[in-house]
Amino acid sequence: MAEFSPQHIDGAMDYLLGRLAPVDRRQFETRLETDNALREYVRELEQGVVALAAAVPQHEAPPMAWPMIGGEVARQIQRENRLPFLRPGWLAGGWALAVIALVVIIVPGIWFRAAILSRPPPTPSGSVAAVATLPPAPVPIAERPAPALRNDSAPDESGRIAVLQAKITQLEAQLARQPAVAQPAPAADARGVRLMPPVGGLPRGTIYISPELQSALLLAVAREMGWTLNTPASDAASGTNQPAVDFVDLNPPAGGPAAIGIAPAQVASAVPASPSDLQTSPSVLPAAGSPLENFSASATLPALGASTTDPANPGAGETVNNGGLAPVLALGNRMIAAINPATLPAGSGPVTVWQMDNNGNGQVIGTVTMGSNPTVITFTGDASQNYLLTAGGTNILGQFPLGN
Amino acid sequence: MELTDQPAGRAQEELISPTPDDPESREDARLLRAIAEEDQRAVALLYQRRSGLVYSFLLRMLGNRAEAQEVLQDTFIRLWRRAKDYDEDRASATAWLLLLARGLAMDKLRARSRRKATMSAYESEVSALEVEEITGARRLDSAELAEACRAALNRLPEAQSRALQLAFLRGWTHEEIAGVQGEALGTVKARIRRGLLALRKTLKDYYG
Numbered sequence: 001m002a003e004f005s006p007q008h009i010d011g012a013m014d015y016l017l018g019r020l021a022p023v024d025r026r027q028f029e030t031r032l033e034t035d036n037a038l039r040e041y042v043r044e045l046e047q048g049v050v051a052l053a054a055a056v057p058q059h060e061a062p063p064m065a066w067p068m069i070g071g072e073v074a075r076q077i078q079r080e081n082r083l084p085f086l087r088p089g090w091l092a093g094g095w096a097l098a099v100i101a102l103v104v105i106i107v108p109g110i111w112f113r114a115a116i117l118s119r120p121p122p123t124p125s126g127s128v129a130a131v132a133t134l135p136p137a138p139v140p141i142a143e144r145p146a147p148a149l150r151n152d153s154a155p156d157e158s159g160r161i162a163v164l165q166a167k168i169t170q171l172e173a174q175l176a177r178q179p180a181v182a183q184p185a186p187a188a189d190a191r192g193v194r195l196m197p198p199v200g201g202l203p204r205g206t207i208y209i210s211p212e213l214q215s216a217l218l219l220a221v222a223r224e225m226g227w228t229l230n231t232p233a234s235d236a237a238s239g240t241n242q243p244a245v246d247f248v249d250l251n252p253p254a255g256g257p258a259a260i261g262i263a264p265a266q267v268a269s270a271v272p273a274s275p276s277d278l279q280t281s282p283s284v285l286p287a288a289g290s291p292l293e294n295f296s297a298s299a300t301l302p303a304l305g306a307s308t309t310d311p312a313n314p315g316a317g318e319t320v321n322n323g324g325l326a327p328v329l330a331l332g333n334r335m336i337a338a339i340n341p342a343t344l345p346a347g348s349g350p351v352t353v354w355q356m357d358n359n360g361n362g363q364v365i366g367t368v369t370m371g372s373n374p375t376v377i378t379f380t381g382d383a384s385q386n387y388l389l390t391a392g393g394t395n396i397l398g399q400f401p402l403g404n
Numbered sequence: 405m406e407l408t409d410q411p412a413g414r415a416q417e418e419l420i421s422p423t424p425d426d427p428e429s430r431e432d433a434r435l436l437r438a439i440a441e442e443d444q445r446a447v448a449l450l451y452q453r454r455s456g457l458v459y460s461f462l463l464r465m466l467g468n469r470a471e472a473q474e475v476l477q478d479t480f481i482r483l484w485r486r487a488k489d490y491d492e493d494r495a496s497a498t499a500w501l502l503l504l505a506r507g508l509a510m511d512k513l514r515a516r517s518r519r520k521a522t523m524s525a526y527e528s529e530v531s532a533l534e535v536e537e538i539t540g541a542r543r544l545d546s547a548e549l550a551e552a553c554r555a556a557l558n559r560l561p562e563a564q565s566r567a568l569q570l571a572f573l574r575g576w577t578h579e580e581i582a583g584v585q586g587e588a589l590g591t592v593k594a595r596i597r598r599g600l601l602a603l604r605k606t607l608k609d610y611y612g
Contacts, residue, residue, distance in 0.1 A: 016495045016503055044597065049461075050502060051556075052568070054553040055553035055557040057554075060459070061458075065477050066451060073447055
């Protein structure tokens, strides 16, 4: 029988576990085709391990093992939510590149409009980190600079845009080559696009953002920046301003897009709250029907899919978000929440946005009757407050700190 | 009579053919695919289904509850990141999970000390493997299968069972086992192969 080296023995493990690089895998598979001994060894490993595991005396896993695992997984998810470009799926799907491209375009766009047009063009930054340290824009986002990519842009802007586009291409290439490294955005930079984490301690669940909501959020950012081709007026006339996404603005800033999407029955509609709408906090009931309800009870697993935070007593429990219930982006002082009505508990009623004070009292910012499309709710935020999104007043979709 | 180095005919064919079509493993595969899509619930479900099997295997490998728990945790945390590496054309999901755990346990074994394949090490390993832990043992959900596998393992000739367990549970190479047993490499390989075939037949019979 032909012998194979320890390299091949390790290679067999790595091959079965899918850890070989493509080139090494191809080499290994080529050898597998011709080497009976190696093929036997691979099969031996795969089958032997199952047979032996079934044959040894069986024990229950220690009860403390799962909380450690669940907590670490939740921490990893939270880290990735904070830095979504660390998520391999985002890279694969191009979302990380899309977001970075947006940021790379947004920030210089503001910069150009407000300050740089009268000065020599800036040297394009060399990395994402450098982009994040650009000097503060002198014009607040709420003043809505004209879109940097519109056709009516100043002619001398096109050259700068070309430079930026080249830079984006370069960044994409760098990202494709390099392992993702965390580059936390400066906390003090309130203008950056941030994914708001839910408040509370660890462990907690994930904010999984479905592709539909990712699209909705990116469209919303573009809309906030005034980049959408449709005008708010035409949006209002058609009932929805983007395919399959409804936009509702609860308190549009002066000159910004107005609340839209009121007319057709299937389109979300909004009722902004009056200033006197100070109410007591909604009562909160845990969402029923978690697929892991039974398991979580026996293994201290967070009840995924359930909302357990009592806004009157925020320390008492965790808000666990999953299934894309309500990811929120902060763009300056503008909050952008995306909700997929399909993920809401059946019959849960309209979505209410609350501003919470430190005593757990909530003030309604607005109420949105959901249509059938993914819906983006935007509102102007205050860095000193917490926000709460509920469905029907009983199910918490998300609770978001603006200040951190 | 032991098989020769180069098994021929049905024996070899059985060894190379795919793992039995196990409905449990198919469900594991489905969960692994869900985990690759970052479904947190799938990790919990897979843990619920397989933590006992993995822990028992690790306990047998490491002989130490604390280390077995530690490696069990590492396995499922690693799994969260690596589930997308899983390819069902190469291994069953159960095998993939157990191999992941085995690799981490092997690292632990290597870290304990630099093992030398001496006779005393062999005897020590063999005596450790013969300790049958009864306390805390439980029956698998598929208790019949576990019982059948255990019986099959016990029915193996002693040398065969030892070689099999040393190779899989302690990470000894075939050469090392042959060296301490004072036997030809081919004989050891054949023993391991026959032991695997016996266990595999048990699995196959169980799943029809």
